[in-house]
Amino acid sequence: MKKLVMLASALLALLLLFAGCTPYDGNTATENGLTCYISRSGGRAFAACWDWDGDPDNTDIVIPERCAGAEIVSIGGFFGTGVPTPFSVRQESGNARPDTDAEPETVIFTVRFGANIRAITRVGQMYGLVLQQDGRDVSVSARYYFVCEGENDKFYTEDGHVYKKEDGSLVTDIAYWDDAGE
Numbered sequence: 001m002k003k004l005v006m007l008a009s010a011l012l013a014l015l016l017l018f019a020g021c022t023p024y025d026g027n028t029a030t031e032n033g034l035t036c037y038i039s040r041s042g043g044r045a046f047a048a049c050w051d052w053d054g055d056p057d058n059t060d061i062v063i064p065e066r067c068a069g070a071e072i073v074s075i076g077g078f079f080g081t082g083v084p085t086p087f088s089v090r091q092e093s094g095n096a097r098p099d100t101d102a103e104p105e106t107v108i109f110t111v112r113f114g115a116n117i118r119a120i121t122r123v124g125q126m127y128g129l130v131l132q133q134d135g136r137d138v139s140v141s142a143r144y145y146f147v148c149e150g151e152n153d154k155f156y157t158e159d160g161h162v163y164k165k166e167d168g169s170l171v172t173d174i175a176y177w178d179d180a181g182e
Helices: 002-020
Strands: 024-031 034-039 044-052 060-062 070-075 077-079 083-085 088-091 103-113 129-133 136-148 155-158 161-164
Touching: 024 044, 034 070, 136 155, 136 161
Parallel strands: 044 070, 044 088, 060 103, 103 136
Antiparallel strands: 024 034, 034 044, 077 083, 129 136, 155 161
16 A cells, blocks of 8 residues: 555656646747747747847837747747746847836837737736936836737737637736736
């Protein structure tokens, strides 16, 4: 009986270990400023971050259908053993630096996605980014306005918000342009 309990415990531990693993490991690719995690099989990817040049007129993010040949199926995702990896904007130049005395400013990024997106896993704000604008330090907080381009089986957008088609509920854990999803 003791051996049976030990065997069952070992099998349960193994099952829990594999249940926490994701198909995404350290394989990344960056195209047109968008960094994606590519699955081990190379067939799927999730959009992890977009490199921003700091130009307030350059805030349109297009999630393409593919990255390095892999179909992008998620905005944000889970890496390795299930570590949540939110989609975010990062500063592409080395000019960014943390500064608590900088003036706060919100920058709204438009995220355009298509029919291939099946999951949206948290979309982060980008804190601590300080830019030099018009001779002053500005602390940027990213917010997002979403547009679903084309027919998507899982999601639709309205007024910059993402909703699930199955029940019409708002997708939360997103730093929406108007704070609706937090």
